[in-house]
Amino acid sequence: MRRKSQNKKTQKQLRAERALEPVPHPKFEFSDKHHVFIAKLKGGELSALNNLTVKARAAITPLFEMWPPTTPRTPKHKPGLPSPKPKPPKTLTAHASYLLELARAEWNLPFYLDTRYVPAGGIPSPASAKTIFDVARTQSANLIFRDCRNHF
Numbered sequence: 001m002r003r004k005s006q007n008k009k010t011q012k013q014l015r016a017e018r019a020l021e022p023v024p025h026p027k028f029e030f031s032d033k034h035h036v037f038i039a040k041l042k043g044g045e046l047s048a049l050n051n052l053t054v055k056a057r058a059a060i061t062p063l064f065e066m067w068p069p070t071t072p073r074t075p076k077h078k079p080g081l082p083s084p085k086p087k088p089p090k091t092l093t094a095h096a097s098y099l100l101e102l103a104r105a106e107w108n109l110p111f112y113l114d115t116r117y118v119p120a121g122g123i124p125s126p127a128s129a130k131t132i133f134d135v136a137r138t139q140s141a142n143l144i145f146r147d148c149r150n151h152f
Contacts, residue, residue: 015050019108023057035060036112040067041099046106061144063112064103066132069095092118092128096135103141110144 009017030036039045041064049062069092075084090098103111113136115129136143 018050019106023054025109038063040065050106065114066118068118092131096132100139100141110142112144
């Protein structure tokens with residue numbers, strides 16, 4: 001019987017190592033060769049970015065669109081059993097913390113964050129943006145942003 005190699009790294013460990021590789025990123029010193037692209041702040045997009053070469057990572061700065069926390073579905077009721085209780089929805093703070101931690105684990109380079117799809121009461125609000133950026137500050141996210149509180 002063969003034993004699994006105990007030194008073999010998992011895909012998650014390899015992605016975490018790639019995210020920590022030093023990359024000479026220009027921050028605000030963009031040239032005409034630098035690319036800013038738009039992507040959803042989700043695991044698949046972050047994983048794809050993580051697999052880029054160091055040279056390619058240095059040439060891009062993503063603009064991530066943050067999506068709102070989803071409302072959990074009501075569990076199906078099975079006959080003869082008591083009605084299951086629905087899960088409470090995630091708070092915006094918990095949702096932002098999760099997404100920004102995911103971005104740090106997979107990308108760990110500067111990025112822009114678009115919060116216009118995170119509405120409060122159906123429309124984007126300064127309070128939602130402030131909550132998200134406060135979370136980013138506490139996590140020391142590698143986020144490029146301006147303090148826009150005076151612009152609303």
